[in-house]
Amino acid sequence: MSGLYLHIPFCRKRCTYCDFHFSTTFDNYRSSLIAALVRELILRSPESTAPLQTIYFGGGTPSILTSAELGHIFEAVHQHYKVTSDCEISFEANPEDINQKNLEAWKAVGINRLSIGLQTFSNEDLLWMNRAHQVKDGLDGIKLAQNLGFDNISVDLIYGLPGQSLAAWEASLAAVFELGVQHLSAYCLTIEPKTALNHLVRKKKLQPADEVLQSEQFLSLLDKSKAFGFEQYEISNFSLKGFHSKHNSSYWKFEPYIGIGPSAHSFDGEKRRWNVRNNTTYTKNVGKNETWFDCEYLSSNEYRNEQILLGLRTIWGLDIRTLKSEFTTKEKAQIEEFTLLGWLCWEQDQITLTQEGKLHADGIAAALFRLD
Ligand SMILES: C[S@@+](CC[C@H](N)C(=O)[O-])C[C@H]1O[C@@H](n2cnc3c(N)ncnc32)[C@H](O)[C@@H]1O
Numbered sequence: 001m002s003g004l005y006l007h008i009p010f011c012r013k014r015c016t017y018c019d020f021h022f023s024t025t026f027d028n029y030r031s032s033l034i035a036a037l038v039r040e041l042i043l044r045s046p047e048s049t050a051p052l053q054t055i056y057f058g059g060g061t062p063s064i065l066t067s068a069e070l071g072h073i074f075e076a077v078h079q080h081y082k083v084t085s086d087c088e089i090s091f092e093a094n095p096e097d098i099n100q101k102n103l104e105a106w107k108a109v110g111i112n113r114l115s116i117g118l119q120t121f122s123n124e125d126l127l128w129m130n131r132a133h134q135v136k137d138g139l140d141g142i143k144l145a146q147n148l149g150f151d152n153i154s155v156d157l158i159y160g161l162p163g164q165s166l167a168a169w170e171a172s173l174a175a176v177f178e179l180g181v182q183h184l185s186a187y188c189l190t191i192e193p194k195t196a197l198n199h200l201v202r203k204k205k206l207q208p209a210d211e212v213l214q215s216e217q218f219l220s221l222l223d224k225s226k227a228f229g230f231e232q233y234e235i236s237n238f239s240l241k242g243f244h245s246k247h248n249s250s251y252w253k254f255e256p257y258i259g260i261g262p263s264a265h266s267f268d269g270e271k272r273r274w275n276v277r278n279n280t281t282y283t284k285n286v287g288k289n290e291t292w293f294d295c296e297y298l299s300s301n302e303y304r305n306e307q308i309l310l311g312l313r314t315i316w317g318l319d320i321r322t323l324k325s326e327f328t329t330k331e332k333a334q335i336e337e338f339t340l341l342g343w344l345c346w347e348q349d350q351i352t353l354t355q356e357g358k359l360h361a362d363g364i365a366a367a368l369f370r371l372d
């Protein structure tokens with residue numbers, strides 16, 4: 001598996017909850033940043049030793065790109081990388097950018113999978129989230145994309161929102177499964193330290209959701225997705241048969257990928273590399289060929305910890321044959337304890353989370369971590 005990730009670090013507005021890397025003021029350096037991104041693509045092409053099977057545009061907001069900018073990026077990809085004929089090309093599109101002209105431009109460059117950030121079916125929620133669209137924009141956008149032949153569409157939703165009842169979440173789920181989309185990513189709201197949401201909560205302007213209610217919403221997500229024929233193949237990801245995100249699955253399966261753009265991460269099977277999280281420094285340093293990234297070889301414990309964390313989050317589970325050393329007696333006892341609690345299932349070489357265990361995924365993995 002060989003994947004390419006491109007990070008587009010521009011957004012129109014700052015969503016209250018978001019801690020990803022982006023800037024909302026970029027007019028004066030937009031073209032030089034795209035030039036740097038293309039330059040990084042070219043400089044790093046020798047790292048791509050096999051034809052690309054997946055390309056993923058994430059952000060930030062890739063759908064801010066003009067068709068000329070997209071064309072420029074794709075030209076560099078096709079000139080400098082081999083791309084398989086059935087390459088999955090995913091593109092995060094914000095509802096306010098979905099219109100006929102853009103959809104046609106996205107199709108023309110080969111984008112064949114859209115990930116659309118609906119986030120919620122409540123206009124009131126979209127308001128405190130500071131989103132740049134209303135519910136109708138997302139729904140109209142999905143219909144239009146389907147009419148234009150996009151047949152691999154994913155929707156992002158967030159649950160565990162302040163004031164969101166179980167009934168409201170279940171109504172959102174019923175609505176999303178009626179849309180005829182192939183994939184759903186559903187994330188529990190996290191309150192990140194440096195966000196406006198954290199400030200609103202600290203100032204008591206928003207009351208965070210109760211954790212028990214969030215767990216009920218998660219369990220209802222598991223039930224409803226199954227009832228609508230969606231398979232949960234990772235804690236937050238659900239799809240119809242044949243529509244797993246190939247790109248994201250490669251992260252969870254610990255396969256190599258190249259990440260381009262400010263803040264993008266890369267993994268070559270041994271070391272992790274991460275680009276600087278600053279648009280100006282990135283643009284300047286890539287332009288001058290001065291270092292714009294840091295990297296680190298994973299120690300054998302770090303490698304093992306990530307295998308456990310990522311493996312347990314997926315339906316494929318943790319394949320213990322891939323671990324370089326066996327579990328110690330103490331670790332086996334810990335696994336036995338989780339099994340008795342009904343959280344883990346160990347069959348032959350695979351360890352997977354049970355439904356109940358999925359509520360405790362990160363804690364279970366952390367209990368099995370080895371520290372350097
Ligand atoms: C990096 S965002 C980019 C997507 C796109 N710009 C958009 O806003 O739709 C990817 C997804 O992460 C999720 N996300 C971001 N911050 C989150 C948070 N604090 N808690 C839960 N989900 C979050 C949202 O569902 C979002 O669609």
Ligand code: SF4
Pocket residue numbers: 010011012013014015018019020022059060061094117
């Ligand atoms: S959620 Fe999307 S649009 Fe909102 S700030 Fe984050 S990346 Fe930008």
